[in-house]
Amino acid sequence: MSQTAGRRAGRVMLVLAWAAGLFLATRFFADWEGERTNPNREPLSRVENGEIEVQLAGNRSGHFVADGRINDMPVTFLLDTGATDVAVPVELAGRLQLERGAPVQLQTANGRTTGYRTQIERLQLGDIVLRDVRAVIAPGFDSEQILLGMSALKRLEFTQRAGTLVLRQHATDRP
Incomplete structure (x- = not known):
């Protein structure tokens, strides 16, 4: 039972890490594009x-x-x-x-x-x-x-x- 709960928590953490990574990448490229349009x-x-x-x-x-x-x-x-x-x-x-x-x-x-x-x-x-x-x-x-x-x-x-x-x-x- 604890092994299943640990796997679930690991999957949740992996999904959260991917979501945070996508968010940060989106922010970075939006700022980069904005800088190219208005330096x-x-x-x-x-x-x-x-x-x-x-x-x-x-x-x-x-x-x-x-x-x-x-x-x-x-x-x-x-x-x-x-x-x-x-x-x-x-x-x-x-x-x-x-x-x-x-x-x-x-x-x-x-x-x-x-x-x-x-x-x-x-x-x-x-x-x-x-x-x-x-x-x-x-x-x-x-x-x-x-x-x-x-x-x-x-x-x-x-x-x-x-x-x-x-x-x-x-x-x-x-x-």
Whole structure:
């Protein structure tokens, strides 16, 4: 009888060990995939000669994706020098409590649509902080990422070299 109970306990322990191993492997590969999609979860910042510099690594597709904040809420940015304004998906704009302003016609990859002007009080990427950034709430933009367009990027100096994007904010441009 005790030998049967010992075997049962051994089988239970084996099943639990396999379940724990699968769980840990799943977590590891999910984190690894997330790192490949967004290698800038904590963007590196440095201050030198009164300038704030943030370095971003390109992801596996060559895009620059980075975590940041809008009005002190965490967000993920996709830097897009081809976008005129910062573009925020409708659902995300609601969670960020961005107010819809005047309607505006938008030309997107999916055609023309109507978006809404809005203003971002505080946008942060690493130690770079921008205030009163013009943005647009973009319907039909189904993403959890915010396109960081030229309404923000034009306030910074940026250079790209060997898969790295360096953003600089001069002391005179800080709020």
